[in-house]
Amino acid sequence: MPPVFIAIGNVVAAAWFAGLASVGVGLAAATVLGYGLLAAAAVGLYQYQKRKARDAYNSQLKDRLVMTATAEGPRQRIYGRARVSGEVIFKSVSGPRKEYYTLVVAFAGHEVDAFEQWYINDLPVTLSGPVVQEAPYGVGQRREPRKYSGVGSGSTLYLTTPFPLTDAVVTIAGAKGKRVQIPVTITGPNSVNFTVANGVAYELDYIALPYDSFLAILPFNGDPYQDLSAIVKNPGYGADNTIVTSADRFEGIACAVIVLSYDPDVFTSGVPTISCVIRGAKVYDPRTGLTAWSDNPALCARDWALYENGGNCSTDEIDGASFIAAANACDISTAYTVNGSVDYFAKYRLGYVAKLDQSPDLHMGEMVEAMAGKHAWDGGKLRVRAGSYTAPVLTVDESFVAGPISITRGAAQSELVNVYRPMIADSAQGYVPVPIPELRITSYITADGLELPAELTLGAVNFAPQALHVCGVFARDMREGLTVNVECNLKVFPLQLFDVVRLTIARYGWADKTFEVLAKEFTHGGTIRLSLKETSATIYQVDAGFSVDTSSNNTALSSPWDIPQVTGVVLDSENYLLLQADGTVLTRLRVGFTDIQRQAV
Numbered sequence: 001m002p003p004v005f006i007a008i009g010n011v012v013a014a015a016w017f018a019g020l021a022s023v024g025v026g027l028a029a030a031t032v033l034g035y036g037l038l039a040a041a042a043v044g045l046y047q048y049q050k051r052k053a054r055d056a057y058n059s060q061l062k063d064r065l066v067m068t069a070t071a072e073g074p075r076q077r078i079y080g081r082a083r084v085s086g087e088v089i090f091k092s093v094s095g096p097r098k099e100y101y102t103l104v105v106a107f108a109g110h111e112v113d114a115f116e117q118w119y120i121n122d123l124p125v126t127l128s129g130p131v132v133q134e135a136p137y138g139v140g141q142r143r144e145p146r147k148y149s150g151v152g153s154g155s156t157l158y159l160t161t162p163f164p165l166t167d168a169v170v171t172i173a174g175a176k177g178k179r180v181q182i183p184v185t186i187t188g189p190n191s192v193n194f195t196v197a198n199g200v201a202y203e204l205d206y207i208a209l210p211y212d213s214f215l216a217i218l219p220f221n222g223d224p225y226q227d228l229s230a231i232v233k234n235p236g237y238g239a240d241n242t243i244v245t246s247a248d249r250f251e252g253i254a255c256a257v258i259v260l261s262y263d264p265d266v267f268t269s270g271v272p273t274i275s276c277v278i279r280g281a282k283v284y285d286p287r288t289g290l291t292a293w294s295d296n297p298a299l300c301a302r303d304w305a306l307y308e309n310g311g312n313c314s315t316d317e318i319d320g321a322s323f324i325a326a327a328n329a330c331d332i333s334t335a336y337t338v339n340g341s342v343d344y345f346a347k348y349r350l351g352y353v354a355k356l357d358q359s360p361d362l363h364m365g366e367m368v369e370a371m372a373g374k375h376a377w378d379g380g381k382l383r384v385r386a387g388s389y390t391a392p393v394l395t396v397d398e399s400f401v402a403g404p405i406s407i408t409r410g411a412a413q414s415e416l417v418n419v420y421r422p423m424i425a426d427s428a429q430g431y432v433p434v435p436i437p438e439l440r441i442t443s444y445i446t447a448d449g450l451e452l453p454a455e456l457t458l459g460a461v462n463f464a465p466q467a468l469h470v471c472g473v474f475a476r477d478m479r480e481g482l483t484v485n486v487e488c489n490l491k492v493f494p495l496q497l498f499d500v501v502r503l504t505i506a507r508y509g510w511a512d513k514t515f516e517v518l519a520k521e522f523t524h525g526g527t528i529r530l531s532l533k534e535t536s537a538t539i540y541q542v543d544a545g546f547s548v549d550t551s552s553n554n555t556a557l558s559s560p561w562d563i564p565q566v567t568g569v570v571l572d573s574e575n576y577l578l579l580q581a582d583g584t585v586l587t588r589l590r591v592g593f594t595d596i597q598r599q600a601v
Helices: 013-040 045-052 059-063 297-306 320-330 360-369 442-448 464-479
Strands: 076-084 087-094 100-108 114-120 123-125 146-151 156-160 165-173 179-182 185-188 191-195 201-208 215-220 254-261 274-279 282-285 290-293 333-338 341-346 351-355 374-378 381-385 394-397 401-408 419-426 432-435 453-457 483-488 500-505 510-522 528-534 570-572 590-592
Touching: 076 100, 076 114, 076 297, 100 274, 114 215, 165 191, 191 201, 254 274, 282 297, 297 320, 297 360, 297 381, 320 381, 333 464, 351 360, 360 374, 419 464
Parallel strands: 394 500, 419 453
Antiparallel strands: 076 274, 076 351, 087 100, 100 254, 114 123, 114 274, 146 201, 156 191, 165 179, 165 201, 185 191, 215 254, 282 290, 333 341, 374 381, 401 483, 419 432, 483 528, 500 510, 510 528, 570 590
16 A cells, blocks of 8 residues: 555544543533623624624635544534535555555534535545545446455344345255355445354455446435444455444544545545535524524524533523524525526525634534624624614603713724625535635715725625625625714613614704614613614615715704805995094995805804
């Protein structure tokens, strides 16, 4: 066997889990701190994006496609649909000439819904059974029959072969040196059973599919009853792999057994990188009571918040109503423009890989970001809001005001963006992290007088039109930057974070102007201080062109620089002459005009 295929260890899946148990527990404990920081100040969507915009490159997105050899790496949890590689947690060589190299690659530390599309070194491949058909791995020829020898145990034997079977024959020694066939049944794509008396030697001859290959992939979803021990032993190759025992089941790990048959002309650069588009974790939907695969960002964020190695929240610590409302908003059928034609998709979808060695709140932020949303703690419960406008729940007028009002006009120009250059794992380009066409909002560029670009990696978005819409929400939300801090009486007590209110205060020119609640706290004086940020339905409008400036006016009061035309001018000097002491006359002029009914004047 060439050096490139040398086995490097005897660590199996049990060690992978045991070594990482402490990692998961540590992150779960740290979650209290990570989420607790949000309780101090509600983090607005544009503030989170402002921090992320400084990162020109998100290495976590690219690392999904790197296949590494380790038995102690961090687990990862897959949500929605994402293309990922994994960690090689077992390696072994077998065969009479050590020509077979068996890998177990772990993709997730949980059960996944399905393996969809396999890639070898970034090239999509198709499987016939478990064997790869594309060149150079598939050669389109029938191999010679394979042989396996063993000794009967007196009961039915179940043997698993590494390649799909088209024929199988079992023989035992007969009289005068002849071989005698015994009944054998092919019970599955690559398994047979038969019965041989105790102590009697037998030989199994079998033929694989006519389409031959140097590479086979046998995926396993990672259910809790999964048992790969017999397969990893490679009985079809005649190997006695004593590294793996029947206790090494690899249960609960979404993984694949990958078998390479050595050929120097096929594996010219060593072991290829193998990745797959996977439908990830099954999540609970409180709307239906069912647990099933979903790429709804709100449902995935809810699952992550409750996951013991993620948010580690209890159900009492999440605001169920807000997650349901967000899930409904994500499912709205929305017209997106794809390659010049309009088609309908769910408004927000998600594809994400959460590595457990990173901050749980970082992953929550990425998932919530996929729905252009917000998340924060309010009254001891985690609330979320999807990127959709909600109707006002209360009108706050001057009768609510019980203290001072402070106003911030909006974000500084240095914080604004009018050109977004997003990077996503684009489903239209093999889920490879790539920059997609930039979003240029011409009305904002004109108003700002220059381009204000920002590079942005959307780690949980894999659909380009959705990514552009999310960027559009960010840009518009920044423009609606008017913020108000106002102390109110207890009439505002029922308000929750992310509720929308109408604000009517005549002195500031606000009449039913809509604001979103970003923070609410009690003061020492018994009042409630609200932090409100301007919002509008146009922020969340899906607009392929982004050609209209949808920013609303900060006030209905007229501009002090906008002076109306003066009318009714009357000049009178005759009645206002002034006789000086020295006998001279001082001429004076009185100007009259129609009263201007405007407070600014």
